[in-house]
Amino acid sequence: MTPELRHLRYFVAVAEHLSFTVAARELHIAQQSLSQQIAALEHALGARLFDRDTRGTRLSEVGRVFLPEARAVLTRADAALETARKAVRGEIGRLRVAFLVSTANYMMPPVVRAFRKRYPDVELLAEAVGIADLVAGLREDRYDAAFTRPPLVDDLVTATLVAEPVCAVLPAGHPLAGRAGLRLADLAGEPWVLTPRGSWEPWHRKYDTDFRAAGFEPRVVQRADGVPSLLGLVAAGVGVTRLARSAHSLRRTGVVFVPLADEQAETVMAWHPARDRQAVRNLLDVAAELAASIDLTEAG
């Protein structure tokens, strides 16, 4: 027989009470069972742990040496289980989080800061990545969660954190730049700069639907990847585009943001449903709480 934690627990109980009867009562087992288990432990060690006779029980020399050892093992085991439970509660471990580059600017700092503060023992790995890599990473278990913009794909779940106005982005001095608001149809005749279709198909399908609903197909004069590039082209007067208002923080000069009626851009947290760990829930909770208390699109 090889000793188990139960034997150590029993041994410590007997050693503490110096009585099989009392220890058995505390352990909620019969005195005979306790005697049996201690005997098994003694047999495994090759020596008696207690000098016992009809009038009581005393620790033997081996028992005296073994007692602090047994206690140490039990304490270590308890700590191990507690650590495991912390991991289950998502209070310890590692969390790999992707931020869509275009949202990283305002989302990453406050979210990372708040999560680190709330869960200091979780190793948070934050990364700003493109949308394709973000989705692939979630699917391939390279990321545990991601902050991004919908629409994504069916096999990922998302939770909406913030919604903000979508704006027409016009070169400074554009005839429509002074308007307080616009409708997408107002920009039917404009030259457009947009991202390459290949960047993320679901987004472009949504754009198609939006433009169709507005009754026109945009005349695309140039395609460029990334929000800074688009803003640069607009500032250069190449054309107009359409972006979430928070993109304004990336360029303040040469461009004008005019809200588009009835259009909202959402920022969501996304994760793989099969890897729905508590730490992911905790991240969502922190982010949602943050979104409820401050305007994240203005942060960063």
Added chain:
Amino acid sequence: MTPELRHLRYFVAVAEHLSFTVAARELHIAQQSLSQQIAALEHALGARLFDRDTRGTRLSEVGRVFLPEARAVLTRADAALETARKAVRGEIGRLRVAFLVSTANYMMPPVVRAFRKRYPDVELLAEAVGIADLVAGLREDRYDAAFTRPPLVDDLVTATLVAEPVCAVLPAGHPLAGRAGLRLADLAGEPWVLTPRGSWEPWHRKYDTDFRAAGFEPRVVQRADGVPSLLGLVAAGVGVTRLARSAHSLRRTGVVFVPLADEQAETVMAWHPARDRQAVRNLLDVAAELAASIDLTEAG
């Protein structure tokens, strides 16, 4: 269910091989049993430790956190068992040893030194005590072993370590002081100084037998407890006495030691048979080895 060491062993094995099948082979159990036990452990922790599917097994985040914990517990448990085994082998623990005052002078230093060197992790408590306290201490489990002189009592076991000549102790200038050897009968007419009968009955019964065999009853002019006192009285010319030769080391002047034919004084190690621990055997071995290599009666 509360996790046992077995579960941790199983968990570590699976984590090391990242395969239930291979780990089960190593553990000499069926893969199904291993799956069952891991499932039980996971149930106890409230989370999966492995992400497993038809094509393999990977550690989950909780598993990753738990692995070093489980290893630490197992390591600690191994250390505890090893410590216990050391205690069984008498290589660790506490040993309470009594030395009869009249032997302590030459026995204690070499024995304690040799034992400490051989078993540095054993806490050796050495004490020089009178014969009555020594025997009572062995019986009452206040001492684990004692170095003393026979005869003792039936319920203690002894092992002889050294034998040395018994000498007549005469005042310097005594008519018989120049002899190379004596017989006890030669001292029939002398005045005697002896220890009080109450000091240790078995010794005095032996003295009685010896004197009777020599054909006389000693005329005791004074009784004094302890070898130094006896030597002092002899040196003062009060009378003669009879001591083991090693007592000579306690007083060099005013007394003469003349060997008595056919008489030997033994030094023995004594212990209680019911408390025959390995550490006691080790002490005996060390002492016997020492006695075989050097003349202990000349040491100290």
Added chain:
DNA sequence: CGGGGGTCACAGGCTCTGACTGTAACCGCT
């Protein structure tokens, strides 16, 4: 000095756990 209350050990029986075997479902590679 005998009885009551305390100790732990022994004996026999029950239950459930941890093991086994056999099988299924699934994946990836050939």
Added chain:
DNA sequence: AGCGGTTACAGTCAGAGCCTGTGACCCCCG
């Protein structure tokens, strides 16, 4: 499609661990 690999499910069984009943023993008290 079949083969070699994975883990999971189902049914069975021996034994470990627990129980109850009992005995031997010691100490204290009336």
